Amino acid sequence: MLFFNSFLLGFAVSAPFGPIGLLVMQRVLSNGRAAGFLTGLGAVTANLIYASVAAFGFSVVSGFLLEHELALKMMGSLFLLYLGVKTFLKKPPAKAAALEGTSLLGMYLSTLLLMLSNPVTILNFTAMFAGLGFTQDAGTAEAAFLLLTGVFLGASFWWLILSLGVSLFKDKITPHIARVNKLAGVLVIVLAAISWIC
Template sequence: MDWNTISYFILASVLLTITPGPDFMFVFAQSVSHGKRAGFATGLGLCTGLIGHTLAAAIGISAIIYQSSVAFTVIKVVGAVYLLYLAVQAFRENAQPEQQTVKRYTLMALYRKGILMNILNPKVSIFFLAFLPQFVHVGNGSVPAQMILLGVLFIIQALLIFALLSFSAGTIGEKLWNNPVILKWINRMKGLVFAFFSIRLLFEQK
């Protein structure tokens, strides 16, 4: 692939990644609530989930999901329910400062949540199916290989942005941990964000 195509793709990918959406807000919320490491673990999980969507787009599974209303609806409903579950968890989080320390098992749990959140969002599969082919040229060789390469580039830039977001949001969060009232409202806002994206996903059309 030529460097112009790759440059345009990376620029478009960065602009899409920094646009506030479920992934961006998820990393931001976990970083503020639990610190930089928690935010990065969340972002790493989300990017791991993108590997599945990249492979799905490359071998055509995303097209099958798009064509099948039943498959799309089932995945969409499961994803919406999972986001609602995260919203309930956020509302129930204890806002005591001493409980904001993230342990190793918590980081793994956030990593798994990130994977599930991305895998259970059919809109991501459809997005990859629509976005990646715009930068693919048949004359450049294997189409699946080009899509996988573009997917890898997208994942790398997303991980870098999530790392920066985790550091900045985590730094802000650390300054707020000594105020239980503020932490309580942060958890409530996090719950509202997840609930909003759950409802939005539930009413999404293909």
């Protein structure tokens, strides 16, 4: 039951639409399903790292990250702003050269670094895990492993669905990719501003 609940939690945490969802969609349209999925997987990996800190209670790590929250938040907002501007200025690739000049590993790492700039995620996962009945005092190592595996698979499943779903409509959307890039870029820039203010 814990695994099933944590799977649903991972799915639900990823599903709300935000800057990562926009990046996934834009990268699927420009570079294909693998690019979109790996972008989402970068976010999943960051969430898994923070979920591990919450589940196993690495107080030194979490304390350090929360102590430097403002600096990390600033870096994350600036990086998000950079991604927004880059997306806005991105020119539609030719079909035959969709992956030219891009790196799937780079897409994964850029999202991982962006998500790691938000250490408050540790507190969010701590609260969510408590809601599932798991606490650092009462939970066992086996339960923590089940919890983290469920969160990872649930979140990955969401990004797989989104990447496949967007790719199904790629032919209809691709002729308008220049507009999609500009809209996605503007929205990511706005989200960068909001993330800095809030």
